[in-house]
Amino acid sequence: MIQIKDLHKSYKMGSNSLHVLKGINFNVEEGELVSIMGSSGSGKSTLLNILGMLDEADEGSYTLDGVPIKNLNERVAAKYRNKFLGFIFQSFNLINYKSALDNVALPLYYQKMPRKERMDRAFHYLEKVGLAEWSHHLPSELSGGQKQRVAIARALASDPKVLLADEPTGALDSKTSHEVMELIQGINDEGKTILIVTHEPDIAQMTKRIVNLKDGIIIDDHKVEQIRASQYV
Numbered sequence: 001m002i003q004i005k006d007l008h009k010s011y012k013m014g015s016n017s018l019h020v021l022k023g024i025n026f027n028v029e030e031g032e033l034v035s036i037m038g039s040s041g042s043g044k045s046t047l048l049n050i051l052g053m054l055d056e057a058d059e060g061s062y063t064l065d066g067v068p069i070k071n072l073n074e075r076v077a078a079k080y081r082n083k084f085l086g087f088i089f090q091s092f093n094l095i096n097y098k099s100a101l102d103n104v105a106l107p108l109y110y111q112k113m114p115r116k117e118r119m120d121r122a123f124h125y126l127e128k129v130g131l132a133e134w135s136h137h138l139p140s141e142l143s144g145g146q147k148q149r150v151a152i153a154r155a156l157a158s159d160p161k162v163l164l165a166d167e168p169t170g171a172l173d174s175k176t177s178h179e180v181m182e183l184i185q186g187i188n189d190e191g192k193t194i195l196i197v198t199h200e201p202d203i204a205q206m207t208k209r210i211v212n213l214k215d216g217i218i219i220d221d222h223k224v225e226q227i228r229a230s231q232y233v
């Protein structure tokens with residue numbers, strides 16, 4: 001699903017240049033659940049931004065579902081991004097004045113899906129994350145865990161090939177984090193490819209593979225004996 005070869009990325013700062021990614025190689029197969037770990041400044045967000053087509057590498061190649069991602073104009077990049085990728089953020093990024101249902105339906109509106117179809121679809125995904133009864137509530141009326149479930153439903157509604165999650169449990173308490181991870185594990189069980197950036201080892205242990213970054217290179221990449229979140233609840 002994802003092939004990354006010898007990826008390099010530097011940031012220019014005045015006359016200096018900060019070499020952040022120093023030759024990253026890794027592949028992700030369809031249906032994997034992978035966590036990317038590493039200390040602050042190791043390059044996790046830089047890598048996730050490149051995977052999310054929000055930034056481009058200086059050198060190396062990135063192929064997503066067989067498509068080489070390079071030198072795309074913004075319109076084509078946006079089309080591929082919508083088609084291939086769903087995003088989940090630490091801070092949920094919901095629109096406060098829209099209901100849970102409207103938040104999930106909004107990306108479908110931008111994809112020009114007819115109203116009835118997009119509302120039915122949004123409701124289906126809210127049901128899937130266990131929030132059917134909360135569909136008309138505003139984000140301010142939901143708990144942190146419920147907000148992240150809405151954000152997950154929104155990411156799933158476009159049926160992307162890959163979900164990219166940047167610290168998805170970073171704003172949640174431990175019990176809620178495990179519940180959200182249980183949901184993510186369930187979505188992965190249905191075949192979705194998922195990559196999670198996290199600095200929490202117990203969250204990484206709930207994925208199937210941990211990739212460790214340090215100073216812009218991968219220092220470790222191993223499969224894990226997955227801990228099922230249901231053991232915690």
Ligand SMILES: Nc1ncnc2c1ncn2[C@@H]1O[C@H](COP(=O)(O)OP(=O)(O)OP(=O)(O)O)[C@@H](O)[C@H]1O
Nearest residue numbers: 011012018020038039040041042043044045046047
């Ligand atoms: N747009 C930018 N311009 C200049 N330097 C940047 C930029 N973005 C990131 N950096 C620098 O690149 C390095 C890697 O940053 P990155 O955000 O990828 O790390 P990270 O592993 O995600 O860290 P954290 O866990 O703190 O989010 C850091 O030293 C950071 O200051």
